[in-house]
Amino acid sequence: MALKSIKSERRRLADEVYEQLMSAILSGEIGPDDRLVQEKLAAEMEISRTPVREALMRLEQEGVLTTSPRGGFVLYRISEGEIRELYQARAAVESQAARILASQNDGFKNSELRATIEREENISATSVEAYFNANRIIHRRFVELVENRYLLEMFDNIWNRGIAFQLFAAIEKIDLSNSLGDHMALVDAIETGDKTAALDVFIEHIQNGFDLQMSALG
Amino acid sequence: MALKSIKSERRRLADEVYEQLMSAILSGEIGPDDRLVQEKLAAEMEISRTPVREALMRLEQEGVLTTSPRGGFVLYRISEGEIRELYQARAAVESQAARILASQNDGFKNSELRATIEREENISATSVEAYFNANRIIHRRFVELVENRYLLEMFDNIWNRGIAFQLFAAIEKIDLSNSLGDHMALVDAIETGDKTAALDVFIEHIQNGFDLQMSALG
DNA sequence: GGTGTGTATACTGTATCCAGTATCCAAAAC
């Protein structure tokens, strides 16, 4: 007899709320002009304010939301300077991931990366979110393969902050089809086994993304 | 008439609790065998459970605490594998900081770094915490000077996780007096303006710390 | 003595309640 544990890791209601809000933000259902008020949300979801409050505060702490002076929470409006900082932080995490992958130079991981890129860039998506997601999945895969929970956590943390504006995709979507070569080139660099080269290529790739972003914003 | 704003940025009670707990952990007042129970803490601090709960959950989310099966929270016991990951994450953040500082090669910042190292290593401290703190301040200064809030946030996040074990100081304290040269060498590398060299030196420095840590544990 | 079962206890998550504070609006004063 081998019964499976049923308890499915004690889920808090707040987590549910958190996820719902996150996906509503990602899908654009919640926009920059929406004010999120505890009471309203609680009523809508037919639960009490307590778990809603928790979820909102967590999103605030993560930099996705901010308190509005009129009460309630709104999407955090990132400044131009912060965008630069965010890209720098991204570079730190992802380039270090690349460096590690290069030093491992694991054939299986490399082909896994290529497969992911292939798969995600072949999606026939038209919406911005779809592009954002594809790009995110590709970049995330590099970090996942390092098998370092903290790096991955930092990665998610950074990308979540850009979520409301699809920051890291706003431009890349324009020519995502062209960028296939770019992403593959990242794997190429890793495959040389040259740590420094791999790191540099990543930093450059991200720098390019930043430049495009900036020129797009004006 | 120029009156100063009085409102002193709306402080939440939960923040107070958070800080008290954090410093109690840092000072060792709260040890690995202590169980933190909402009701008890609330009673002790003479407030309700609500803000206590918030603070505890925040510490849990940050990886400092974890829920005990018997209820309550306890210090998160980091595994050996996680220590490796944590050092890797540190390397990502701090080496990228070094890279940026090298590219700026700002004389003022460099001397600021030297001053900090000088100051902190001259403390005549005997306690582990004091050493931990000095080391933390030194390393933090590098990241601060990059003026990137996300990098700094990641730095704090990482170091907070090691807090309960004074992870990053456990060894360095042994020969902190010898390590003055080491830290100064970091600045030297930055001062060459060679981005890659600066990055590599940092990675190596952190790697050394990890090796020492491991040999001490194992 | 060891093993299983029922019951008390401890502690949590969620709901509700209460009090304070900031915002908004509209009427009064200039």
Next chain:
DNA sequence: GTTTTGGATACTGGATACAGTATACACACC
């Protein structure tokens, strides 16, 4: 018409109340 000001309103943070669940302990049974 503009500014001041009193008061209603909206919303939050914190306290309290409630109910469910997991752990621990003691007693019964073999």
